[in-house]
Amino acid sequence: MSKDSPEEESRAPGSGGGGGAGKGGSRRNRADDNVTILTSSMDFYRAGRSRASSSSLTSSVELSSSSLETSIQTRIFKIIVIGDSNVGKTCLTFRFTGGSFPDKTEATIGVDFREKPVEIEGETIKVQVWDTAGQERFRKSMVEHYYRNVHAVVFVYDVTKMASFRNLQTWIEECNGHRVSASVPRVLVGNKCDLVDQIQVPSNMALKFADSHNMLLFETSAKDPKESQNVDSIFMSLACRLKAQKSLLYRDVEREDGRVRLTQETETKTNCPC
Amino acid sequence: MRKHKRKKQGGFGGSENGCVTRESDCGRKHKLTVIHQALIRDPVDIETLRRTAATKGGLLTDELRRKVWPKLLNINVYDLPHKPGRDVRENHKDYNQVVMDVRRSMKRFPKGMPAAERAVLQEQLIDIILEVLKRNPQLHYYQGYHDVAVTLLLVVGERMTIALLDKLSNVHLRDFMDATMDSTKHILNYLMPILEQVDVELHDFMNRAEVGTIFALSWLITWYGHVLSDFKHTLRLYDFFLASHPLMPIYLAATIVLHREKEVKQTECDMAMVHHLLSQIPQNLPYELLIGQAQDLFEQYPPSLLAKRAALQSRKSLSISSFQAFHLSTLHQRPDSVLQRLTRAQDSTTSRHGLEASLPAAQGQLWREGNRMMKMAVWGLSATLGAAVFAVAQTAMDWGPDLILQLF
Ligand SMILES: Nc1nc2c(ncn2[C@@H]2O[C@H](COP(=O)(O)OP(=O)(O)OP(=O)(O)O)[C@@H](O)[C@H]2O)c(=O)[nH]1
Numbered sequence: 012m013s014k015d016s017p018e019e020e021s022r023a024p025g026s027g028g029g030g031g032a033g034k035g036g037s038r039r040n041r042a043d044d045n046v047t048i049l050t051s052s053m054d055f056y057r058a059g060r061s062r063a064s065s066s067s068l069t070s071s072v073e074l075s076s077s078s079l080e081t082s083i084q085t086r087i088f089k090i091i092v093i094g095d096s097n098v099g100k101t102c103l104t105f106r107f108t109g110g111s112f113p114d115k116t117e118a119t120i121g122v123d124f125r126e127k128p129v130e131i132e133g134e135t136i137k138v139q140v141w142d143t144a145g146q147e148r149f150r151k152s153m154v155e156h157y158y159r160n161v162h163a164v165v166f167v168y169d170v171t172k173m174a175s176f177r178n179l180q181t182w183i184e185e186c187n188g189h190r191v192s193a194s195v196p197r198v199l200v201g202n203k204c205d206l207v208d209q210i211q212v213p214s215n216m217a218l219k220f221a222d223s224h225n226m227l228l229f230e231t232s233a234k235d236p237k238e239s240q241n242v243d244s245i246f247m248s249l250a251c252r253l254k255a256q257k258s259l260l261y262r263d264v265e266r267e268d269g270r271v272r273l274t275q276e277t278e279t280k281t282n283c284p285c
Numbered sequence: 286m287r288k289h290k291r292k293k294q295g296g297f298g299g300s301e302n303g304c305v306t307r308e309s310d311c312g313r314k315h316k317l318t319v320i321h322q323a324l325i326r327d328p329v330d331i332e333t334l335r336r337t338a339a340t341k342g343g344l345l346t347d348e349l350r351r352k353v354w355p356k357l358l359n360i361n362v363y364d365l366p367h368k369p370g371r372d373v374r375e376n377h378k379d380y381n382q383v384v385m386d387v388r389r390s391m392k393r394f395p396k397g398m399p400a401a402e403r404a405v406l407q408e409q410l411i412d413i414i415l416e417v418l419k420r421n422p423q424l425h426y427y428q429g430y431h432d433v434a435v436t437l438l439l440v441v442g443e444r445m446t447i448a449l450l451d452k453l454s455n456v457h458l459r460d461f462m463d464a465t466m467d468s469t470k471h472i473l474n475y476l477m478p479i480l481e482q483v484d485v486e487l488h489d490f491m492n493r494a495e496v497g498t499i500f501a502l503s504w505l506i507t508w509y510g511h512v513l514s515d516f517k518h519t520l521r522l523y524d525f526f527l528a529s530h531p532l533m534p535i536y537l538a539a540t541i542v543l544h545r546e547k548e549v550k551q552t553e554c555d556m557a558m559v560h561h562l563l564s565q566i567p568q569n570l571p572y573e574l575l576i577g578q579a580q581d582l583f584e585q586y587p588p589s590l591l592a593k594r595a596a597l598q599s600r601k602s603l604s605i606s607s608f609q610a611f612h613l614s615t616l617h618q619r620p621d622s623v624l625q626r627l628t629r630a631q632d633s634t635t636s637r638h639g640l641e642a643s644l645p646a647a648q649g650q651l652w653r654e655g656n657r658m659m660k661m662a663v664w665g666l667s668a669t670l671g672a673a674v675f676a677v678a679q680t681a682m683d684w685g686p687d688l689i690l691q692l693f
């Protein structure tokens with residue numbers, strides 16, 4: 012007997028899989044699910060929060076739309092940002108979620124979390140960005156936890172530092188080592204393009220690399236205000252991609268196997284659960 | 286439900302909001318006297334110093350910190366390491382990372398400090414960190430180590446920071462400085478068992494959310510220096526941690542989470558949401574209360590008890606294993622007046638060391654008081670002052686900025 016309500020299905024308690032103990036009482040999906048559906052209650056909670064310090068790095072939760080409160084469910088899109096220390100991961104994620112270039116960043120210790128709701132074709136999607144520490148020692152045991160169930164990976168290098176580009180290979184291995192599925196979209200970002208006279212990594216070189224790893228390449232600057240749209244488009248393009256896979260995701264949730272995988276199938280369906 | 290009892294706090298120091306009542310003023314004076322007496326006892330009354338560092342108000346002033354911190358770590362202030370030479374920056378594998386982190390650490394310096402002065406301190410910071418790493422090839426730099434170093438530097442100056450940081454790195458911070466973060470993770474693994482002892486419901490909630498413990502990582506490895514924006518809170522905690530077992534920061538982490546128990550339970554039971562909530566430390570936590578609670582938890586559920594648990598058994602903590610010997614070494618220290626004589630007898634040139642040892646400390650204090658004239662004065666002083674004036678300075682029990690000014 013097939014069920015008509017994927018939403019209900021998605022809220023069913025844990026159904027096996029590698030996620031460890033069941034998450035009874037949780038309103039979200041199994042940890043293994045690739046799409047997370049939240050009911051509106053928490054949007055109320057978040058909407059009620061002050062947005063006092065958009066300039067503060069630590070509270071960059073921004074609400075772009077009041078329609079949040081009325082949405083039945085908000086899908087969450089989880090992105091992890093990786094790359095060498097000092098390439099500008101924190102600045103890029105803050106430019107996206109906070110809308111500006113932070114005048115003082117500090118070394119990221121462990122993992123910082125930022126999020127921003129974005130609206131795509133009338134649907135609000137919450138983009139969660141996990142900004143990781145670049146120093147090698149944090150990669151292995153510390154950041155591991157945050158690779159789980161990511162919907163996309165953003166690799167960042169510094170266009171003025173060849174070493175940060177060369178290290179991408181180890182970052183890719185790192186990512187694969189954490190068993191991020193090959194179907195999870197990855198993009199490559201060359202940051203600090205505003206430093207035009209210090210560029211060490213030529214565009215065609217980066218492009219070749221991106222192509223060979225099936226990634227989109229963005230060359231941009233977290234600092235240059237003229238580039239801010241460009242920074243947004245990195246995350247938005249990923250969000251759109253998720254959006255395009257929407258029907259698939261819901262359908263997969265219906266399958267009740269608790270192990271949804273993003274694939275490249277793009278079947279258009281209209282089984283919106285709302 | 287919290288099982289642990291509240292420890293009575295001594296009535297020392299100003300009240301929480303900074304308004305000093307007559308009574309607490311008196312308590313403060315009393316505490317100052319107690320600390321001074323402990324310092325001149327022979328051997329130094331280290332237990333009293335430890336206690337006063339943990340009780341209300343901590344060590345009260347930077348001037349006292351400059352005297353007590355070295356005692357807490359068994360450092361002879363008359364025999365401090367020399368200023369690092371230029372070669373300290375050559376060929377060190379961590380050089381680039383240290384520079385990147387220190388250059389980005391502007392937030393850690395007092396707001397009013399002129400950029401030029403901050404830049405001088407930042408360069409000192411790079412040298413200090415590299416010097417300690419060079420002395421200890423077994424230690425590895427981690428992002429966050431610079432937050433510890435800067436806290437020390439702002440209080441005690443360059444040379445004493447090298448000595449303190451060297452000692453801390455070999456004991457309290459040792460686990461964080463392995464080649465990998467596995468030992469650090471091991472220390473973080475104490476957090477959930479502590480929570481479980483006190484509040485099973487909260488513990489289970491956090492387990493369900495699969496939040497992990499990384500939200501407390503920067504708290505632990507920087508002794509909260511990375512996450513607190515008010516330097517006086519950072520100092521208060523440093524007083525406490527310098528006087529405590531290396532695992533105390535994780536007990537404090539537990540009390541912070543317990544303190545926010547309601548908020549946590551009201552949050553969506555989701556990794557991202559709980560991580561986000563917990564990783565943002567509210568800026569005005571009741572630190573005096575939390576410190577007392579952390580001590581209570583430590584007494585009630587000591588590391589040895591928690592370590593019986595499977596998850597904590599497998600690994601040996603170098604911080605914990607070296608702490609015993611370290612602790613013993615602090616018990617037989619001579620007071621500064623004796624140390625000074627002994628050290629001078631040992632090395633006829635030590636008077637200069639002593640002077641330099643003390644001066645940068647005064648600098649830190651002056652900077653925070655924001656008096657430029659005095660800063661310039663001290664800068665000049667360290668270059669020109671002779672041994673005669675040094676002797677005057679050392680005999681004054683409470684020598685400080687005022688005294689230094691009088692010297693001109
Ligand atoms: N000129 C220029 N500087 C930038 C840009 N983005 C970041 N920076 C600077 O580069 C430095 C590092 O930026 P962060 O965002 O802290 O680097 P990160 O990748 O997060 O580094 P870790 O946290 O150590 O991994 C900071 O000093 C920034 O101000 C950019 O687009 N242009």
Ligand SMILES: [Mg+2]
Pocket residue numbers: 100101102117118119142143144145
């Ligand atoms: Mg960062």
